[in-house]
Amino acid sequence: MTFNRIRDNIGDIPLMSAEDGKILYEFILATRRRRILELGFAHGTSTCYMAAALEEQGDGSIVTVDNTSAREREPNIFSLLERTGLSPFVTPLFSEPSYTWELKNMIERQTSGNVTVPCFDFCFIDGAHAWEPDGLAFFLVEKLLVPGGWVLFDDLDWTYDRSSIRNDDWVKAMPDDYKATPQIDRVFSLLVLQHPSFEHFRREGRWGWAQKKSDLPGHSDAQLDSIYLDQSISGDSKRLLKKIAKRLLRRSA
Secondary structure, three states: OOHHHHHHHHOOOOOOOHHHHHHHHHHHHHHOOOEEEEEOOOOOHHHHHHHHHHHHHOOOEEEEEEOHHHHHOOOOHHHHHHHHOOHHHEEEEEOOOOHHHHHHHHHHHOEEOOEEOOOEEEEEEOOOOOHHHHHHHHHHHHHHEEEEEEEEEOOOOOOHHHOOOOOOHHHHOOOHHHHHOOHHHHHHHHHHOOOOOEEEEEEEOOEEEEEEOOOOOOOOOHHHHHHHHHHHHHHHHHHHHHHHHHHHHHHHO
Protein backbone atom coordinates (compact mmCIF):
# COMPACT_ATOMS: atom_id res chain seq x y z
CA MET A 1 0.00 0.00 0.00
CA THR A 2 1.43 3.39 -0.94
CA PHE A 3 2.14 5.90 1.79
CA ASN A 4 -0.35 8.43 0.44
CA ARG A 5 -3.08 5.81 0.46
CA ILE A 6 -2.50 4.72 4.07
CA ARG A 7 -2.14 8.35 5.19
CA ASP A 8 -5.48 9.27 3.61
CA ASN A 9 -7.10 6.14 5.04
CA ILE A 10 -5.97 6.84 8.60
CA GLY A 11 -6.62 10.58 8.51
CA ASP A 12 -6.13 12.28 11.86
CA ILE A 13 -6.57 9.24 14.13
CA PRO A 14 -4.10 9.53 17.04
CA LEU A 15 -1.47 8.89 18.24
CA MET A 16 1.00 9.09 15.35
CA SER A 17 1.38 11.99 12.93
CA ALA A 18 1.63 11.41 9.20
CA GLU A 19 5.19 12.81 9.30
CA ASP A 20 6.30 10.20 11.83
CA GLY A 21 4.32 7.54 10.02
CA LYS A 22 6.22 8.31 6.82
CA ILE A 23 9.58 7.85 8.55
CA LEU A 24 8.51 4.43 9.85
CA TYR A 25 7.08 3.52 6.46
CA GLU A 26 10.20 4.56 4.53
CA PHE A 27 12.51 2.94 7.09
CA ILE A 28 10.83 -0.44 6.71
CA LEU A 29 10.97 -0.30 2.91
CA ALA A 30 14.57 1.00 2.76
CA THR A 31 15.94 -1.57 5.22
CA ARG A 32 13.62 -4.45 4.28
CA ARG A 33 12.35 -5.12 7.77
CA ARG A 34 10.18 -8.24 7.80
CA ARG A 35 9.67 -9.35 11.40
CA ILE A 36 8.49 -6.44 13.51
CA LEU A 37 7.68 -6.21 17.22
CA GLU A 38 5.71 -3.25 18.54
CA LEU A 39 5.25 -2.54 22.25
CA GLY A 40 2.30 -0.21 22.78
CA PHE A 41 -0.12 0.29 19.89
CA ALA A 42 -3.01 2.37 21.37
CA HIS A 43 -5.43 2.78 18.41
CA GLY A 44 -3.08 0.97 16.03
CA THR A 45 -2.15 3.98 13.90
CA SER A 46 1.60 3.30 13.95
CA THR A 47 0.85 -0.38 13.38
CA CYS A 48 -1.01 0.45 10.18
CA TYR A 49 1.78 2.65 8.81
CA MET A 50 4.23 -0.20 9.34
CA ALA A 51 1.84 -2.85 7.99
CA ALA A 52 1.24 -0.74 4.86
CA ALA A 53 4.99 -0.80 4.20
CA LEU A 54 5.01 -4.58 4.60
CA GLU A 55 2.14 -4.90 2.13
CA GLU A 56 3.97 -2.61 -0.30
CA GLN A 57 7.11 -4.75 -0.18
CA GLY A 58 5.10 -7.93 -0.40
CA ASP A 59 5.97 -9.74 2.83
CA GLY A 60 6.48 -9.43 6.56
CA SER A 61 4.57 -9.55 9.83
CA ILE A 62 4.02 -7.48 12.95
CA VAL A 63 3.43 -8.72 16.49
CA THR A 64 2.08 -5.80 18.49
CA VAL A 65 1.37 -5.79 22.23
CA ASP A 66 -0.67 -3.54 24.53
CA ASN A 67 -2.75 -3.93 27.65
CA THR A 68 -6.41 -4.95 27.60
CA SER A 69 -7.67 -1.35 27.92
CA ALA A 70 -6.64 -0.82 24.28
CA ARG A 71 -9.67 -2.89 23.28
CA GLU A 72 -11.90 -0.02 24.47
CA ARG A 73 -10.29 2.67 22.33
CA GLU A 74 -12.35 4.24 19.57
CA PRO A 75 -11.38 3.20 17.01
CA ASN A 76 -9.50 0.20 18.32
CA ILE A 77 -6.81 -1.71 16.47
CA PHE A 78 -9.19 -4.32 15.08
CA SER A 79 -11.50 -1.79 13.45
CA LEU A 80 -8.52 0.14 12.06
CA LEU A 81 -6.94 -2.99 10.59
CA GLU A 82 -10.26 -3.99 9.03
CA ARG A 83 -10.73 -0.49 7.64
CA THR A 84 -7.29 -0.50 6.02
CA GLY A 85 -7.35 -4.15 4.96
CA LEU A 86 -4.03 -4.80 6.73
CA SER A 87 -5.15 -7.50 9.18
CA PRO A 88 -3.17 -10.30 7.43
CA PHE A 89 0.09 -8.60 8.39
CA VAL A 90 -0.65 -7.98 12.10
CA THR A 91 -1.06 -10.10 15.22
CA PRO A 92 -2.36 -7.95 18.13
CA LEU A 93 -1.72 -9.31 21.63
CA PHE A 94 -3.13 -8.07 24.93
CA SER A 95 -1.10 -8.56 28.08
CA GLU A 96 -1.63 -7.56 31.70
CA PRO A 97 -0.09 -6.04 33.69
CA SER A 98 2.67 -5.20 31.21
CA TYR A 99 4.07 -6.22 27.84
CA THR A 100 7.18 -7.39 29.69
CA TRP A 101 5.18 -10.48 30.64
CA GLU A 102 4.42 -11.20 26.99
CA LEU A 103 8.12 -10.71 26.21
CA LYS A 104 8.85 -13.36 28.84
CA ASN A 105 6.48 -15.70 27.00
CA MET A 106 8.20 -14.97 23.68
CA ILE A 107 11.64 -15.65 25.15
CA GLU A 108 10.40 -18.95 26.55
CA ARG A 109 9.07 -19.99 23.15
CA GLN A 110 12.34 -18.99 21.45
CA THR A 111 14.60 -20.72 23.99
CA SER A 112 16.15 -24.12 23.45
CA GLY A 113 19.05 -25.54 25.40
CA ASN A 114 19.40 -22.32 27.42
CA VAL A 115 19.81 -20.26 24.23
CA THR A 116 17.26 -17.76 22.95
CA VAL A 117 16.96 -17.70 19.17
CA PRO A 118 16.30 -14.09 17.99
CA CYS A 119 13.20 -13.65 15.82
CA PHE A 120 12.62 -9.90 15.18
CA ASP A 121 14.53 -7.43 13.02
CA PHE A 122 12.84 -4.25 14.29
CA CYS A 123 11.21 -3.25 17.56
CA PHE A 124 9.22 -0.04 18.08
CA ILE A 125 8.73 0.79 21.79
CA ASP A 126 5.97 3.30 22.49
CA GLY A 127 4.11 2.09 25.53
CA ALA A 128 4.55 2.56 29.26
CA HIS A 129 6.94 5.54 29.10
CA ALA A 130 8.34 4.52 32.49
CA TRP A 131 11.78 3.43 33.67
CA GLU A 132 10.76 0.10 35.22
CA PRO A 133 8.79 -1.61 32.42
CA ASP A 134 10.67 -0.06 29.49
CA GLY A 135 14.11 -0.50 31.01
CA LEU A 136 13.37 -4.19 31.46
CA ALA A 137 11.69 -4.34 28.05
CA PHE A 138 14.89 -3.15 26.37
CA PHE A 139 16.95 -6.00 27.84
CA LEU A 140 14.27 -8.53 26.92
CA VAL A 141 13.97 -7.14 23.38
CA GLU A 142 17.75 -7.42 22.96
CA LYS A 143 17.42 -11.20 23.38
CA LEU A 144 14.75 -11.33 20.66
CA LEU A 145 16.44 -8.97 18.20
CA VAL A 146 18.56 -10.45 15.42
CA PRO A 147 22.06 -9.03 14.73
CA GLY A 148 21.56 -5.96 12.56
CA GLY A 149 18.08 -5.42 13.98
CA TRP A 150 16.94 -1.98 15.08
CA VAL A 151 15.15 -0.72 18.17
CA LEU A 152 13.32 2.61 18.22
CA PHE A 153 12.07 4.41 21.34
CA ASP A 154 9.34 7.03 21.10
CA ASP A 155 8.69 9.89 23.54
CA LEU A 156 12.18 10.45 24.95
CA ASP A 157 10.89 13.72 26.41
CA TRP A 158 7.66 12.39 27.97
CA THR A 159 7.07 13.08 31.69
CA TYR A 160 4.21 12.33 34.04
CA ASP A 161 3.90 15.93 35.22
CA ARG A 162 3.32 17.20 31.65
CA SER A 163 1.08 14.37 30.51
CA SER A 164 -2.69 14.13 30.16
CA ILE A 165 -2.82 11.97 33.32
CA ARG A 166 -0.92 14.43 35.55
CA ASN A 167 -4.03 15.15 37.65
CA ASP A 168 -4.91 11.52 38.30
CA ASP A 169 -4.62 10.64 41.99
CA TRP A 170 -2.10 7.85 41.42
CA VAL A 171 0.16 10.24 39.50
CA LYS A 172 -0.17 12.99 42.10
CA ALA A 173 1.02 10.51 44.73
CA MET A 174 4.33 9.96 42.89
CA PRO A 175 7.57 11.62 44.11
CA ASP A 176 8.20 14.93 42.37
CA ASP A 177 11.46 13.83 40.74
CA TYR A 178 9.79 10.68 39.39
CA LYS A 179 7.04 12.76 37.80
CA ALA A 180 9.44 15.34 36.34
CA THR A 181 12.04 12.97 34.89
CA PRO A 182 11.81 12.05 31.18
CA GLN A 183 12.14 8.37 31.89
CA ILE A 184 12.49 7.04 28.35
CA ASP A 185 15.35 9.48 27.84
CA ARG A 186 17.02 7.89 30.85
CA VAL A 187 16.40 4.39 29.48
CA PHE A 188 18.04 5.48 26.23
CA SER A 189 20.93 7.34 27.87
CA LEU A 190 21.74 4.95 30.71
CA LEU A 191 20.86 1.57 29.22
CA VAL A 192 20.77 1.68 25.42
CA LEU A 193 23.76 3.96 24.76
CA GLN A 194 25.87 1.98 27.23
CA HIS A 195 24.91 -1.48 25.97
CA PRO A 196 27.91 -3.24 24.37
CA SER A 197 25.74 -5.01 21.79
CA PHE A 198 24.42 -1.82 20.16
CA GLU A 199 25.75 0.94 17.91
CA HIS A 200 24.62 3.53 15.35
CA PHE A 201 22.78 5.51 18.02
CA ARG A 202 20.66 8.40 16.82
CA ARG A 203 18.40 10.96 18.48
CA GLU A 204 15.84 12.69 16.30
CA GLY A 205 13.44 14.88 18.24
CA ARG A 206 11.63 12.64 20.67
CA TRP A 207 12.85 9.44 18.95
CA GLY A 208 15.89 7.35 19.85
CA TRP A 209 17.34 4.74 17.47
CA ALA A 210 19.92 2.00 18.03
CA GLN A 211 21.11 -0.94 15.93
CA LYS A 212 22.26 -4.29 17.24
CA LYS A 213 25.82 -5.01 16.16
CA SER A 214 26.38 -7.42 13.30
CA ASP A 215 29.14 -8.77 11.07
CA LEU A 216 26.74 -9.08 8.13
CA PRO A 217 27.63 -7.23 4.89
CA GLY A 218 25.96 -3.86 4.44
CA HIS A 219 25.44 -3.35 8.15
CA SER A 220 25.28 0.43 8.66
CA ASP A 221 23.02 3.36 9.42
CA ALA A 222 23.42 4.94 5.97
CA GLN A 223 19.82 4.19 4.99
CA LEU A 224 18.51 5.85 8.13
CA ASP A 225 20.65 8.89 7.37
CA SER A 226 19.15 9.02 3.88
CA ILE A 227 15.57 8.85 5.20
CA TYR A 228 16.10 11.76 7.56
CA LEU A 229 17.92 13.75 4.88
CA ASP A 230 14.97 13.29 2.51
CA GLN A 231 12.59 14.30 5.29
CA SER A 232 14.65 17.42 6.01
CA ILE A 233 14.78 18.44 2.34
CA SER A 234 11.04 17.89 2.04
CA GLY A 235 10.41 20.05 5.12
CA ASP A 236 12.72 22.80 3.87
CA SER A 237 10.98 22.77 0.49
CA LYS A 238 7.56 23.14 2.11
CA ARG A 239 8.75 26.06 4.23
CA LEU A 240 10.27 27.74 1.17
CA LEU A 241 7.07 27.32 -0.84
CA LYS A 242 5.04 28.79 2.02
CA LYS A 243 7.33 31.84 2.13
CA ILE A 244 7.02 32.34 -1.62
CA ALA A 245 3.24 32.01 -1.44
CA LYS A 246 3.04 34.61 1.34
CA ARG A 247 5.16 37.06 -0.65
CA LEU A 248 3.01 36.60 -3.73
CA LEU A 249 -0.13 37.18 -1.67
CA ARG A 250 1.32 40.38 -0.22
CA ARG A 251 2.24 41.66 -3.68
CA SER A 252 -1.22 40.94 -5.06
CA ALA A 253 -3.00 42.57 -2.12
